[in-house]
Amino acid sequence: MRTVVDKELADWAVAHRRYLHENPELSGQEYETCAYIRRCLEKLQIEILDYPAPNLVGFLPGTEGQKTIALRADIDALPIVEEGEKPYLSKVAGIAHVCGHDGHTAILLAE
Numbered sequence: 001m002r003t004v005v006d007k008e009l010a011d012w013a014v015a016h017r018r019y020l021h022e023n024p025e026l027s028g029q030e031y032e033t034c035a036y037i038r039r040c041l042e043k044l045q046i047e048i049l050d051y052p053a054p055n056l057v058g059f060l061p062g063t064e065g066q067k068t069i070a071l072r073a074d075i076d077a078l079p080i081v082e083e084g085e086k087p088y089l090s091k092v093a094g095i096a097h098v099c100g101h102d103g104h105t106a107i108l109l110a111e
Contacts, residue, residue, distance in 0.1 A: 009110055016040070017106035018088040024077030024095045024102070030054040033075050033105075040109050073104040 025033050034056045041048055041058045049057040062068055082089050082096035090096040
């Protein structure tokens with residue numbers, strides 16, 4: 001089976017994932033992460049519903065009378081020291097996205 005992925009979209013998602021990975025925030029403290037995602041959604045002209053920070057809901061209306069689909073991604077990181085050699089390690093001491101939430105968020109932004 002051959003999978004075709006748009007290289008530009010893949011590069012875009014990787015860049016967002018790396019930014020989120022480098023700038024983790026703990027649960028309930030994701031204010032900068034939400035501001036970053038908000039800017040991305042605004043550039044994509046996606047409606048943002050009114051919820052108190054650090055919550056964020058983008059709304060893409062579907063077809064009237066059809067089923068609604070909700071997509072969700074956690075954005076919090078963990079209180080853990082990241083180790084390794086990657087050029088995009090966490091820049092925040094003692095907090096890291098070792099749980100994959102940065103990847104989940106980048107994938108949804110790329111949808």
